[in-house]
Amino acid sequence: MESNLSRIYRxxxxxxxxxxxxxxxxxxxxxxxLNDNPKFSEESILKKLTQGYPWEYIQGHVLFCNLKFKVTxxxxxxxxxxxxxxxxxxxxxxENNFKNIIDVGTxxxxxxxxxxxxxxxxxxxxxxxxxxxxxxxIARYNVKTILKSKRIKWVENNLIExxxxxxxxxxxxxxxxxxxxxxxxxxxxxxxEYEPKVALDGGENGLIYYxxxxxxxxxxxxxxKILYIETESSIxxxxxxxxxxxxxxxxxxxxxxCFDRKRFLKILL
Numbered sequence: 001m002e003s004n005l006s007r008i009y010r011x012x013x014x015x016x017x018x019x020x021x022x023x024x025x026x027x028x029x030x031x032x033x034l035n036d037n038p039k040f041s042e043e044s045i046l047k048k049l050t051q052g053y054p055w056e057y058i059q060g061h062v063l064f065c066n067l068k069f070k071v072t073x074x075x076x077x078x079x080x081x082x083x084x085x086x087x088x089x090x091x092x093x094x095e096n097n098f099k100n101i102i103d104v105g106t107x108x109x110x111x112x113x114x115x116x117x118x119x120x121x122x123x124x125x126x127x128x129x130x131x132x133x134x135x136x137x138i139a140r141y142n143v144k145t146i147l148k149s150k151r152i153k154w155v156e157n158n159l160i161e162x163x164x165x166x167x168x169x170x171x172x173x174x175x176x177x178x179x180x181x182x183x184x185x186x187x188x189x190x191x192x193e194y195e196p197k198v199a200l201d202g203g204e205n206g207l208i209y210y211x212x213x214x215x216x217x218x219x220x221x222x223x224x225k226i227l228y229i230e231t232e233s234s235i236x237x238x239x240x241x242x243x244x245x246x247x248x249x250x251x252x253x254x255x256x257x258c259f260d261r262k263r264f265l266k267i268l269l
Contacts, residue, residue, distance in 0.1 A: 052189040065114035074134035075108040076199040100170040109139030170224035180206035214246040227267040
């Protein structure tokens with residue numbers, strides 16, 4: 001019987017040959033997956049990976065903030081950079097005693113569920129929105145399996161159109177599609193062919209959805225105290241200019257991601 005170490009070595013060697021990123025981690029996960037799912041063959045999995053099919057979709061889940069989230073082709077695969085957004089926003093919620101937390105464009109629910117998991121059973125109101133019914137169904141599954149509760153209210157709508165309860169005791173968190181269309185078309189095959197375009201392509205300038213969000217915020221009776229967003233380094237300055245266009249008195253704080261790239265903006269309204 002072949003040892004697990006031999007299998008990991010062989011898979012890792014193959015993944016390196018096809019330029020697969022993070023090959024050693026994925027090799028270990030494939031070996032464990034095959035041990036737990038003997039009906040699947042190593043050959044079939046490697047064939048899918050060669051075709052660019054993301055490993056996270058093959059195994060059906062991803063670890064994010066040390067929690068196991070189900071992902072499908074209807075949801076974006078959570079990136080490690082976004083974990084920082086979770087930890088930063090959790091700290092802000094505690095420091096400002098926010099009771100109202102709104103996650104815009106929730107996808108798999110990884111951000112809002114991770115925040116709720118860290119905060120524990122305190123009297124918070126959690127809201128998460130998405131325009132995709134299929135994505136929200138995955139998020140509902142994740143909250144049931146991870147939190148084992150119905151603490152989060154899921155709202156199917158365009159951004160925050162139907163969200164009424166925004167007050168100064170609110171933090172709005174948004175990781176919207178922000179990749180400019182020209183850049184999107186140059187992404188890796190595994191992203192272009194398999195991950196949902198609607199969760200990535202931010203239009204010609206990458207800002208179409210953030211502009212919609214800012215417009216919608218101005219229609220509310222009150223603004224949140226803090227708006228915390230994720231964006232892309234190539235459009236970082238343009239994102240700041242757009243914020244000042246809609247919120248001239250806003251204080252903007254730039255935050256680098258774990259790779260020292262400009263990624264997050266904390267906006268005090």
